[in-house]
Amino acid sequence: MTIAFIGAGNMAGSLIRGLQASGYLPGEIVAADPAQSQLDVLSTLGIATTTDNARAVAEADIIVLAVKPQITGDVLQSLPALRADQLVISIVAGIDTRSLGDWLPDQQPIVRCMPNTPALLGAGITGLYANASVSDAQCAQAEAILNGVGSSVWVSDESQLDAVTAVSGSGPAYYFLLMESMIESAQALGLDAQASRQLVVETARGAALMACEPDTDPATLRRNVTSPGGTTEAALNVMQAENLSHIVDRALLAAKQRAETLATEFGSKA
Ligand SMILES: NC(=O)c1ccc[n+]([C@@H]2O[C@H](COP(=O)([O-])OP(=O)(O)OC[C@H]3O[C@@H](n4cnc5c(N)ncnc54)[C@H](OP(=O)(O)O)[C@@H]3O)[C@@H](O)[C@H]2O)c1
Structure with missing residues (x-):
């Protein structure tokens, strides 16, 4: 072939x-x-x-x-x-x-x-x-x-490929943005730039590897590392209060709509 x-x-x-x-x-x-x-x-x-x-x-x-x-x-x-x-x-x-x-x-x-x-x-x-x-x-x-x-x-x-574009096509950039944000916050907490980058990037790698394991899902993994009254719960409470899931919903919808528009710009009937 x-x-x-x-x-x-x-x-x-x-x-x-x-x-x-x-x-x-x-x-x-x-x-x-x-x-x-x-x-x-x-x-x-x-x-x-x-x-x-x-x-x-x-x-x-x-x-x-x-x-x-x-x-x-x-x-x-x-x-x-x-x-x-x-x-x-x-x-x-x-x-x-x-x-x-x-x-x-x-x-x-x-x-x-x-x-x-x-x-x-x-x-x-x-x-x-x-x-x-x-x-x-x-x-x-x-x-x-x-x-x-x-x-x-x-x-x-x-048409589901526009949703794929919004989720995985553009997805790496969403994780990069979160990493950027965490690196800045780490420095604001007093860590130096190099340590901040290493801590954030390696945490992303480790979390991704755990999520890739069979027979698990992100919600279970999150619950497993969130002790009542602990540090993780304190952070997640802030994210939920700021309605992170609503922000993600709106972001992915915007990406999908943009993919639909671009298809009309480059297609044969453009
Ligand atoms: N990179 C990604 O992560 C990614 C992800 C999803 C989808 N894609 C899609 O994959 C496609 C390729 O992306 P890429 O990142 O590989 O782009 P790229 O590195 O720019 O490769 C495109 C190649 O096509 C060559 N080319 C230009 N005119 C040509 C012609 N008439 N005949 C044959 N080849 C010609 C270009 O040469 P010149 O440089 O000399 O113009 C270039 O070497 C794009 O449509 C992109 O949307 C890429």
Whole structure:
């Protein structure tokens, strides 16, 4: 099976490394990009590279679209007509399968993905949606490719990818903001900058690892570390009094609504 990457930037590089780590051979992968400097980075992995998108897709079974949203229409329209058995996997943010389909032959199998930035470290989570032309085997192939940089969840309704964008696509930034805030507060409590950063970041890592354990959930973990009348309860009482859950609700709704708006800006009917 041959996989062609159109766009050889950050995400393509991570996905290719993930594929190789999960056993794909360099000879099964080709990357295309007009920037030779980008290709030079990836050719160190032993894969084939080309500045010609049409050449990359000619023999491919799977085409991974990893370019910026603004140029997606032009890139797809400049490709030779794809075969009906070629699976297109798009990681392009904000462009739906209807728009992608408008730039591709009718009935093209398309899997649309919403990965997130930790994928660059192999710790991403991706939302996946398949159009009606995608076979079960192609779903499994798409999942295997994205799982090379973390894990994935399928959604059955494409509009749910806007919710995925609001939760996990933008999600790392919410945790970064909380970390920033805690680092500032730690310094206000008298700790130095380096100790504050280390305490906050390592606490985030430890809490995430605990939450990733099977057979547990964040609410149980929180209750387990909150003794009545203790320090944790004192802090959580303040967060609840300030209605943290309402702030989070409003923030995620704003992100989802923005994802819906961006889809209309970059789509084929924009
Ligand atoms: N990075 C993330 O965490 C993340 C998360 C979710 C979704 N995404 C989506 O993934 C896609 C790729 O993101 P990225 O971070 O990998 O971007 P990136 O590093 O900018 O990669 C895009 C690559 O496409 C190349 N390119 C430009 N025109 C091209 C053409 N006509 N044909 C083929 N390649 C072309 C670019 O070259 P030049 O640099 O020379 O223009 C660049 O190397 C984007 O649509 C983004 O929305 C990214």
